[in-house]
Amino acid sequence: MMTTNWWTPWWQSWTTRAHTATHFIQEDLYDGDARIRRHYFGANPIYTPKQFRRRFRMNRDTFNRILMGVISVDP
Numbered sequence: 001m002m003t004t005n006w007w008t009p010w011w012q013s014w015t016t017r018a019h020t021a022t023h024f025i026q027e028d029l030y031d032g033d034a035r036i037r038r039h040y041f042g043a044n045p046i047y048t049p050k051q052f053r054r055r056f057r058m059n060r061d062t063f064n065r066i067l068m069g070v071i072s073v074d075p
Helices: 029-041 049-056 060-073
Strands: none
């Protein structure tokens, strides 16, 4: 880390974080999508309405109205 003196320009006192490599995690996206659909929208959802609202930030009825509106415009 560089020490800052009164004569040091402000841009020289900034430090930058070293870039770290990003690791790619191979996931089965289709399985994850099917699991979310099953857990939230299946015949017997495992999550409560409160948990649904927390995840999607709206009630299930509101979500279904939006979904039906989108489906009516773009089948």
